[in-house]
Amino acid sequence: MKNKPQTLKKSFLFTLFLLALLPCPAQEQKDVLNHQVNKLGQALFYIQQYYLDSLDTSGAVDEMISTLAGQLDPHSSYIPEAEVRSMTEPLEGNFEGIGIEFAIIRDTLVVMTPVAGAPSEAVGIRADDRIVAVDGEAISSPELTNQKVFSLLRGPKGTRVSLTVIRRGEREPLYFEVVRDKIPIYSLDAAYWAAPDVMYVRINKFALTTQDEFIDAFKNLDKMPRGLILDLQGNGGGYLGAAIFMAEQFLGKGEMVLYTGGGKMKRQEVHASGMGFLINTPVVVIIDERSASASEIVAGAIQDWDRGPIVGRRSFGKGLVQQLFPLNDGSELRLTVARYHTPSGRVIQSPYVMGEQETYYRKILERYERGESFNRDSIQIPDSLAFRTLKKNRIVYGGGGIMPDVFVPADTSYYSGYFVQLARRGIVNAYVNDYLDKERERMARQYETFEVFDRQMTLADVPFEGLTAYAATLGIVPGEGDLDVSEKHIRTQIKALIASRLFGTGCFYRVINPVLPEFRKALEVMNGLL
Template sequence: MKKILIVLTALAAGLVISVARSPLSPNDKLRVAESLVANYYVDTVNEDKIVEAAIVGMLKELDPHSSYSNPEETKAMNEPLEGSFSGIGISYNLNQDTLYVLQVISGGPSERVGILPGDRVIAVNDTSIAGVKISTSKIMKKLRGPKGTKVKLRVLRRNAGKADQFIDFVVTRAEIPIHSVDAAYMADDKTGYIRLNKFAATTPDEFREAVKKLRKQGMENLILDLTDNGGGYLSAATALLGEMLTPGSLTVYTEGENSRRQDIKANPKALLPLFGKGRLVVMINQYSASASEILSGAVQDWDRGLTVGRRSFGKGLVQRPFPFPDGSMIRLTIAHYYTPTGRDIQKPYTKGNRDEYAKDIITRYNQGELQHADSIHYADSLKVHTLKLGRPIYGGGGITPDVFVPLDTTFYSDYYRDLNAKGLINQFAIRYTDTNRKKIKAEYKDANAFEQRFNITQAMINELVEMAKKEGIEPKPEMLKRSEPTIKNVIKAIIARDVYGDDNLFYRILNSNNDIYKAALKLITTDEYDAKLKRPELIDL
């Protein structure tokens, strides 16, 4: 035994000496480092942990979007894009350490057993979740589970004028759809509005259904809202473009150092696009990214429509997933996205400097780009021309809209920030709804009546101010005056959604105070639209 140890020690010493004397390839160096840690480190080593740390550290030296995710993170990242999860079919809010049911999905497992909006879930499988400061993620784990499994819920139901009830339900978990179409409604007699929150596997079918529904209501023109849409599947974006562009049109191409150019064309089966005619306006802002930029860029390049808002995020890197058997994954950047005119969507970045990249939106704000159109300056080398009309447009990162809408900061105040930071506007709206749900439904028979006649009173604002005082936020009258119209708009929208379960109503109310939406609606309904979509030599001076 003693001889074996002497031999092993000598071999290890020889390894270290050879490492010191001979140059190693980077791969060999990494293997040697791992071996040294495994064989010589003073304490027990968690190999899984240090290998993960090494992978993360390696990827951090590359572009800002190459990443590693552990099995749990990978599942959480993929689930929203796959279009469904297994759960009980409610949307909820944690209010004062109590799970408050906001909406019950129509036809879902909770509706089938009789759970109602306004119910409070106080226990899951006989374990209390009320008043115990449980996190949203832990509640989610308790409520979700394999399809067909059962979960026992104890619910507190408040009945106006009657004693509160404690009711036990057994809910059988089922597949719950995750919708990417937030809203689809008629903005006027001829103009439809569709809002997308992501580009998921189900997005093309959801979009087609929304277009068909709006067509039956008289839609001729379409506003497509991609503000705050961070992207998703490339295939979903190109499928939507297939419903807008001439069949066979190039939608995007990808190319990288180790990845040959790949052209992706619209509707390769040459089917008639669902929305191939009619005015089209795409809303974008600084948080519209990736697939949102592919769609808005192609619409702009082909002169199919106009973009309105602020320059988009600028994420034009293609990540390929490389899954491991344990469920973890590396998402490695393999190529760039280019619009049909050849514009690189990706904004500039420095390898290994993710902090600077993460602060880009703040930098743009501080430089005035979000507030002033003339603060954006492009080199002539970045100028290209649209493919049908020859209009000048620019590359250099992100999609610059045809019509700029400045960020409205006039309503913003420190008081508004503090209310939002503690979630008090949302909490107030939920409490008000809980107390007045039946009264509201009795007075406003339907969503339209509510939208037209319901107003946030000064008494309600005073109640919000008192709630904020109890949370340590002192009244600031001048700041409140500045922010009050926005606060009232948000409260009304939340109450509307919670009482009527109508997301279209929620966004109709919010959009009444949305400058990008207002600009899009003005553009699509006036001669300005045609004036913007003219060949440069035909534009009247």
């Protein structure tokens, strides 16, 4: 053994050191684990010492650990050292690219969720899309890594990248052209008065900055709101601490936010501090099928304590507690160590089979195919998963995700072939950028504030004809009846995008929200509470 390469020896000794620190209730289990580690160490040693050709043992070990993690739940993973930093950037920093959260499943780049407000979302990239080619070059292969994905999709703001996407339910590949941009670093998209005395706040993720952003949104108000609409649509989660902060803004002192338990982890409870500044303020929370993890913790706590109605559609169902275990080379093992439970005892996590990630994500898609986004009755949950809220004793359901109190079907009433083509290729965004490149100074003089802009620029005034002419140059023309279906929404989208470019992201939602059924229903429910 003394001829063993020094790096391999260090790695092997470090592994044995970690084993010595692990809590092992049964000596037999410890002996079995030691035997397995020794077996692996022997195999690596013999290969290194006697194999005919050279072998990248570092890469081989990475692949072994990755394969092992793939046999666990859908959210446990191994992250090589070179990719650790980049995996946390969406929550901690900023970068220029197309803006997706992704995973590599069976050698294929799979979109987990488009980052809210990013170019990928703007052109219509969806969760579960498979990106199989970038700029015409096929990328699906055993050599595909996170680092390679970053190098392909990131790039200077304003540069274009063409994506070939395989989408379930579509017979042919879809083609998107995405203009790279700076990915939003802020977690709070909008905060404004949705109605007299009613504040609307939209949070796209729970980041390190969420607490400060949320507090800042209330600092300069002349008065505190009598009601709050908290929009968590498309919020895929983030840092648990930020979610706990958000939940306890609405909960009384000592009221449970969540508890964790399962496996080798003892039950741990988190209770509100009672320091929230909206404890007595009526709240309505909006969620949808893309709301996950930390978003579900917030919605579940508010629902279980009967603090406010949940409006929208069933959330994703990601409720596993993950712990980071740093390895000796700077890589990390992200392991699920427990499950999140809402205060009433519901499990947030959707059911899964270990090692079957593909099946897990396919079942999420099957919800849509069953019509769950359009009809509440399509959701079948057994009575065994019924729980009771903690104050009003209402029935709520577990079994994966948070079920809304008020169901709002997804709105596709404005979808036409023309609208879909515009969205997939990012035509509306590209046109608005081009339009403002020429008209920004004039519009800035004409509309000094958003209020003036919103009042004076009617839907009839937006440059819709310019958009259709621009799209025609790219071979996209409306079919018969397409404009009857989509024109009003496209005009609203143009106005919202111009508003966001001139006055900030929050103004996009001030324009678009009034035509969205989820927002309208939330406001209706809130008016009933005041």
